[in-house]
Amino acid sequence: MRALVLDAEWNPRDDYELSPEESETHKAMNSGQVWQHPELRVEECERPEPDDDEVLVRVRCTGVCGSDVAMTETDDDGYMHYSAYTRYPNVIGHEFVGDVVETGADVDLFEEGDPVTAEVTDYCGRCEMCRRGHHGHCNNFEQLGFTIPGAFAEYVAVPEKILWDVSELRNAYEDDRSFYRAAATIEPSTINYYGLFGRAEGIQPGDYYVFHGAGPIGLTGMNVARAAGAGKVIAFEPSDERRAIAADLGFQHVYNPIETDPVAMINEVTEGMGGDVHVETSGAVTQTYPVIDDTLAEGANVVHISNAATAPELALRKYQGATAQMYGSEGHTGQGIYPRVIRLMAAGHLDNLPIVTSTFDLADADDAVRQARKRIDGKVLVEM
Template sequence: MKAVVLRGDWEPKPEFRLGPKDIDQKQTYLGSKVWRNPCLGIEEVNIPEPGPGEVLIEVKACGICGSDVHMAQPDADGYIWYPGLTGFPAVLGHEFAGIVKKAGPGAVNKRTNKPFSGGEYVCAEEMLWCARCQPCADGYPNHCEHLDELGFNVDGAFARYIVVPDRVVWSLESLKKLYPGNDLFLAGSLVEPTSVAYNAVVQRAGGIKPGDNVVICGGGPVGLAACAILKSMGAARVILSEPEAGRAAIGRALGADFVVNPLTENFVERVLELTDGYGAKLYLEATGLPTIVYPLIEQCIWDGRTLNSTIVVVARADAKMPVTGEVLQVRRAQIVGAQGHSGEGTFPRVIEAMASGMNMLPMITKKITLDQVPEHIISLRTDRSECKITCLMD
């Protein structure tokens, strides 16, 4: 079968040292310090077979993620942008939905609590947590000590078929009543990025109370999903900071009450104006530009009247945040980090929110074929006019 495969050269930077979970020449948790000269293309690969506790899924839709773009994007020295877990060669793609075609021995469907049978409409978590290590036992699978990730260090979903463990597979049957035809698979492919946002603003930041103000910095898929989630939780004002007009419009469609263009407006003054001088209870940093964005958030907290604000950092970046401890101390504010989407019922809650009317489909601005995926991964390095580009297999 055809698949989108990323290859790279293992050329560690001088300061890099193999960590306890790295595998020499194969895998690292510090991708941008090791992998050089990324090469992206369509290749023929074998159709996988499900083993014990595994499920074979026919992929129907798979979205391009910013991490796909950054794994395939070289910097000035040829090193990939993506700083996290990577192991090449690998089939890319992790935001997907499809149909169960075959199940290995012992694979159990959580919806029915019975063995999987063919025909179930499903999506899957991207993080393949082991369920045996201490973080998994403590309920933090996003921080699994033996983590694998679909499309990062194991083969992903930009292919006709993918095999995944049953523990990360979730039914989409409840979406059938609202999403006809391919819309169901398109919606299902958005469960993963929406779950990243849910984990960030609900699980890690602690959510909000109805009537709170929130500020979302960055109108990528995660930031846009956060707009929908926080508005559905009763936010009084959802303020999205995003310069690109198309993404700003999607943000409004998904729940943003106001949009600030940080390139043409004074971000701090505008946020305080829109909130009557109070600022926000929750700030989401979803831009990956912490040296630029964080000082602005910090100024809003310092100049505003809201105590106990939470800044949640979800975007991945090598750059260090310029934090002023005095602001956190005096304003009783806190910074939390958010990684991934697994655990604490995130996936099923997002699916049920979609089934009850939280429509995320406006995020998808373009549909493409599998053969078109590589060129669009490359174009997204500079083109922000598209939001979510999704591959439909049919």
């Protein structure tokens, strides 16, 4: 089968201390410290064989994630920007939808023909973190498209326990192509849903939301916020193209943070109340947190979703003064997040189809990642 493979050189930085596990397995906990000179290629690979507890999925559509982009970008020394858990060479891609074509001997939740998507983290279910209910932070986790083969491929093998049926969505879309494209955006929506409703507590219909960054995660988050009854959705995004996508989605309060004063804009739109919910989706935290600090509504929830290497200074006194709280949020595993996002989409409350702005064939999947690097799209998809 054909697949998009990322390869890189294992060259730990001189000042990076490898753990014994990293040395043994060549799975890097911090990719940016270890992997040098990443290269992307569409190649012929072995078609995966599903284990007894796995399902073989014929992939239909896979979205390019910011993490896929960061894996291909490097610093001046050639080390990749992506800083989490990976092993290469690997087939990348994790925001996908496809149809079940084969089931392992122990699989009974799915059958051939079911359209499915998957959570990214394959957790063990037995470690301390899993037993506490934090499956997303499993001590023995693997991740599709990061440490095990992913979905920029004709086929992917996926453990049954992280798969979700999406057939409910079919009725919400006119044709198969739209259905599959929309279903490929479930994963980025769940990242937001988990942050807003799995992690933060007390977000209410009518709340004023501020999204700091309207890239693929910010845009899907704005859609989730609207579906959840946001009073107003405000967003700041420097890319003209991305602001235009947000405007096409019907969002009225979308501004360039470089040309406007974000604090003044938030105060104007909220009539001085501030943001009830702030979502950090840009990664430019040294610029966004000073704005957040100054526009906290009473009882505000700040949800930190982006993956930023730098650390902002926080005006903690202002959090006290506003009885505000901050929630760190990573991933989307467990807590019924997937089925609820699927229901929202099936009910027509959450439609990400207009966010999809570029599509590529699998043969050109490397170009799809290059397109995403321009940071002007809503979502770039690869169709198989």
